Amino acid sequence: MKKRNILILVTLLVFLFTLTGCSNNKKSVAQEANTADTWSSIKKRGRVIIGLDDTFVPMGFREKNGQLVGYDIDLAKAVFKQYGIKADFQPIDWNMKETELRNRTIDLIWNGYTITPARKKQLMFSRPYMANRQVLVTKTKENITSFKGMQGKTLGAQTSSSGASLLNEHPTMLKDYIKGKTPVLYDSFNNALMDLDDGRIQGLLIDSVYAGYYISKEKDPTSYRITRGGFDGEDFAAGMRKGDKTLKSKIDQGLQHLANTGELQRINRKWFGNSDNSLIQPAK
Known part of the structure; x- marks a missing residue:
């Protein structure tokens, strides 16, 4: 009986240790997402991974030949080109977008992504660049x-x-x-x-x-x-982990530069014609 009790006790301890380990691992992932600034890693590898729903016309979608195009595709490429970084786009399950970001499967959510109070609790946003309703x-x-x-x-x-x-x-x-x-x-x-x-x-x-x-x-x-x-109405912005403060700064500065040079206006006309929903104006 003593051996059996000892075996049961050991089994319970292993089970509790496993639960604690899983809990700590989940906690560490969340803490890293809130504190880690990954800009140096993105800069070093020369590319940034952007999660999107590739059916969201005209923000990001596939043409009949399979090529990924869209307003946000052009905009993100133009922003990161300023820093010598290639923008790679990763289609994701839109229901899992925040989880993908937190787990570092992607670096950004940039796809007609609306700023909401609930989302602000989970992640950080760039400056808004487009109004929508x-x-x-x-x-x-x-x-x-x-x-x-x-x-x-x-x-x-x-x-x-x-x-x-x-x-x-x-x-x-x-x-x-x-x-x-x-x-x-x-x-x-x-x-x-x-x-x-x-x-x-x-x-x-x-x-x-x-x-x-x-x-x-x-x-x-x-x-x-x-x-x-x-x-x-609602505003579109790029979403990122709360720790990526440098990434946010680079995106915000890049968007303003595009407005100042007229490139932002060119992209707007390409996709929306005379309809201008842009929230970023050239600096005076």
């Missing part, structure tokens, strides 16, 4: 001219998007009107827009930058209607 896109033939016009109709939204968050945070503005008070969630806006065209959903809550770009490329832009409700 959530809008309702419908087919003109549906004659929906307000959020209330979605009464009893099916709404689409992207999983884990800022639009989905706003929908839940302010249900009386739109969520309470839609069928079942629950939206159809999509992994990408592309699939959602196809369902909108086919009539499987009657409305789509989507970023205004994406909506404007997508509709402008359609054969008949007048077949779509963009409705602005009461949701607050």
Whole structure:
């Protein structure tokens, strides 16, 4: 009996030691993300790894030939070119973006990434560079001219998007009107827009930058209607670990330099034409 009790005690001690080790390891990963400044490592290897959703037109997406293009692609490349650093883009599961950043699988999240109070608790942001807001896109033939016009109709939204968050945070503005008070969630806006065209959903809550770009490329832009409700606007910025203060400074300075030289304005015109949502103006 004594030997058996000793064996049980040893097994329990090993189990507790394992749990403590896992806990300490998780704690050390979080502490490192909050304190480690990785700029020297990025500079030494000559490249920075940027996580993105590669279906987010026009911020970062793949053309038919597989090439990765987009507004944020051009912008990030232009910023890091100033420092002799190559910007590498890594498609990630958007639901796991903060975990990927914390575990140092990527160095940055730069992909139409919205600044929110909840995200500020987990990471640090660059200066905001673009204004965006959530809008309702419908087919003109549906004659929906307000959020209330979605009464009893099916709404689409992207999983884990800022639009989905706003929908839940302010249900009386739109969520309470839609069928079942629950939206159809999509992994990408592309699939959602196809369902909108086919009539499987009657409305789509989507970023205004994406909506404007997508509709402008359609054969008949007048077949779509963009409705602005009461949701607050939002700002896009690059997200990084809290310890990367030098990286933040370099990005902020790089963005301002692009504005001063006119390169930022050129990139804006390339992707959005005369629609200018930029928050960074040339220094006087």
